[in-house]
Amino acid sequence: MTDTVLQKIVAATGNETVDKAQEIVTEITQAKVIKALLLVLAAYLILFFIDKVINWLSEQVPLLFRLKVKQSLPFWRAFCLSFFGFLICNLFLDLSPNNVLAVTGTVAVALGFAFKDYVSSVIAGIIGLFENPYQVGDRVKIKEYYGEIISYGIRGIRLQTPDDNIVSIPHNQIWTEAISNANKGAVEAQTVAEFYFAHNIDVEAVMKILYRVAQTSKYTQLKLPILVIMDEKPWGTHFKLKSYPIDARDEFIYQTDLVKRAKQAFAKQDFSYPVLPPQPIDPSGLPTSESLPR
Template identity: 35%
Template sequence: MDSSVAAAEIVRTLIAADVFQLALIVIGTWLLIILSSRSLAWLAKRLAGRFRFYTLSAIPILRLLIILAGLILFITSVIEPTVENLTVLLGLLGFGLGFAFKDYVSSMLAGIVTLYEAPYRPGDWIEINGAYGEVRTINMRNAEIVTPDDTVVFIPHLKIWDQLIFNANDGSQDLQCAADFYLHPNHDAAQVKQVLHDVALTSSFVQIEKPINVIVQEKPWGTHYRLKAYPVEPLQQFDFITDLTIRGKAALRNRGVEFTTAVSLAQRDS
């Protein structure tokens, strides 16, 4: 059969198809996607640690399976699923989508790659193109992240082709945090290092089984201390950094350690 004749036959079949049945397939697929996404999201909120991340990661995969199942059911309800009919239909769809929605299709393909390679998952804290936040949802075309300022950012999956992706916890509950301290160089460095280590060790947010590190770097203006440790949950990262900063400053001041400020830097440069 000529391809143009086959295409015309498919179009006539679409027109003559049971619109009510097709509508039920579309609505049923949509309801299944919403129900499964909300159910798994509700369950994830009541889980902790790795089980939460695994549950959230299952949402986009289940959504893709439901869409594929609905698409197969839709096609087989409209036309006879022969090789010839399917070849013509896929050719028409490919031509139309490739011509009209090149970037959209590219983002969808990148979304499928994202599900396979998993550079980020729901629950991960990522930074892409200057936007940092927790991945809330992975859709077919984009990922939704929530920033620390409670702003939702929509990032097309197309970005994975040409952008660096920084993943802070990579599907686990281990997310390293860092608190910075800038001190006058005239002090006992070994004592300061121990004080900051004890500050992290006694925090109510710290994950005890993970290492605590104090990195010391001498700068032209003074000494830079970077206190690194892990909170119990990634969501606690900002409370954890705040706790380390406040208690660390108080502990250092109690020992008479002088901090470097912008005023002292200006005086040094003058």
């Protein structure tokens, strides 16, 4: 694998460029190796300290500033890694301007061949810091994964799903995948609760109950709009209650609260629910997918 990469580098850049790349490597001594190991250890400890302090501080500040504090974490991580990376390189390389310019093309070709996907993710992560398709604390959906971004690294992000699973996703997904962002740096994220009734339902009564349920929930951010919309289906009437929790992390607790309290209110009314036509059964004993309502 290494020999193949070297052959491609030589073919692309020529022997002279490779020789220049070798010239910038200084003498490797035991003292330099020990210093490099100490710098790696220091970088690891400082990164660990930064993660702990930023996450602790984000939970201590007012809710309005929680995400602002968390979103500074990628900057401090990148700064720390760049600083210690430069110190380590300076131990083993003669980083004069002429040498850096001479070897830049060679390094670029080597990285392109050997670490194409990794470099693509790193570049996407740097671009992501400026374009902000997502940040720490955002609730996003990438492919089939949905959850809160709890870490923004150089190569990728870590997503915590509602099932409390941690999913690692490389940054280069932003080149090809659609990214759905529920709160885009805000503390609140819209929550949707859905309800179904028969066609002869008292629409005004249902909408009044749903508005009241959202307005009286202890989780609702009353500064943001509460909206009830409806849609007619062949088998019944579909209602959606759209509102915002005070804290996006309470999304599913909030949705459960809305549904529970709405059903308690509906139970006191003489509301009729949709009656589906008889559904064909497949040999396994389950309804077929074509027979299920849409």
